[in-house]
């Protein structure tokens with residue numbers, strides 16, 4: 001019987017099963033299936049997916065993220081904060097500020113420590129990708145996809161597309177409690193106009209530095225929080241003239257708050273908590 005040690009962690013309730021590949025060895029061909037199995041709350045451990053903390057040639061650590069359907073994502077904001085916490089607390093890094101490699105490039109983490117425990121993390125997520133082909137979305141190339149009229153199942157909507165290394169479709173609603181998260185979300189996620197699928201965010205604007213937010217995630221469905229999605233929501237809100245550039249915006253997610261700034265220099269800073277739930281051994 002094969003097994004691996006894991007740590008279950010979460011960022012605002014967006015939980016993953018973290019596996020330290022500096023110490024564990026899992027066959028590459030089993031990763032997708034294992035992500036599905038460990039995510040199952042009845043027959044597995046229960047989480048929104050699985051995240052691997054891997055050696056890297058360009059940074060102290062590399063993050064790989066698998067959604068609960070087994071698909072591999074290219075970035076994960078809540079995951080990055082937890083990877084940063086794990087790396088510091090397990091001495092994979094010595095500094096409080098360090099790079100993390102992702103499938104969509106390098107990001108920079110800064111951990112905030114109290115009594116040797118990381119309580120908060122800031123991730124410099126880098127620049128959003130805004131061109132239609134960078135989202136990616138099919139259609140004639142455009143520098144930005146902002147409030148673009150788009151039809152899904154006979155209904156017309158206005159969509160803003162943003163990539164944070166992974167794809168996001170942002171829609172504005174008047175009342176976040178009435179957002180069509182579980183009805184429109186899965187339809188948009190798999191629409192063929194998004195060749196890689198897409199994460200779907202619903203945003204209610206409170207003022208020029210405060211948003212309410214709900215998400216249907218590509219590959220995981222409804223989650224308590226989506227860090228890259230919250231960053232995409234802030235970028236989309238600036239592009240739509242609803243929030244201010246270079247001003248810290250609080251994003252209220254189901255699982256709690258993230259503090260996000262799209263700076264005048266062009267990068268997106270995300271700050272929020274990262275928590276360890278438990279450790280264990282998974283048999284497969």
Ligand SMILES: N[C@H](CCC[C@H](N)C(=O)O)C(=O)O
Nearest residue numbers: 073076077078166226227228
């Ligand atoms: N479902 C996402 C990956 C997880 C992103 C989210 N959990 C976050 O915190 O950014 C995707 O397939 O692009």
